[in-house]
Amino acid sequence: SEISRVLKVNGNFILSLNNRSSWWKIILRNTKYLKEREKIIKKDHYILWSANELKNNISIHLKTIKIKTLCFTPQIPRYWRYLTFLFENIGTKLFPLGGSNTIAIFKKN
Numbered sequence: 001s002e003i004s005r006v007l008k009v010n011g012n013f014i015l016s017l018n019n020r021s022s023w024w025k026i027i028l029r030n031t032k033y034l035k036e037r038e039k040i041i042k043k044d045h046y047i048l049w050s051a052n053e054l055k056n057n058i059s060i061h062l063k064t065i066k067i068k069t070l071c072f073t074p075q076i077p078r079y080w081r082y083l084t085f086l087f088e089n090i091g092t093k094l095f096p097l098g099g100s101n102t103i104a105i106f107k108k109n
Helices: 001-006 021-029 032-044 053-056 076-093
Strands: 010-019 062-071 102-106
Touching: 010 053, 053 062, 053 102
Parallel strands: none
Antiparallel strands: 010 102, 062 102
16 A cells, blocks of 8 residues: 555556466475575575465555466476476466566556
C-alpha cells in the first residue's frame, strides 16, 4: 500500500525477488541442502514469495503488467552446471513461473 501511495498515476513499479517455489526448490524440498540454501537466501532477501504469491499480494494495490521468472539453472551441485543450456531453454517452456528469480512489473492506475 505504501508503494501505491507514493507512486504517480500511471507509474510503474518493477520488482525482483527470489522465487520461493522455483522448480528445483520444489524437487529438493525438505532436503538438508535446500534448508541450508534457504538460510543463505533469507540473509539477502527480506521477502520470499512464489510468483503467484507476488501477484496476489501486490495486485491488491497495483495492476499487474507482467510477471516472469528467470534463471532455471539450479544453484546446486556442480555437475548440474553442465546442463545449463538445457535448463534455461526448456525450463522457460515447461515451468514458465518456475525460475529462481521473479521479475514483475506493476502499474498504478
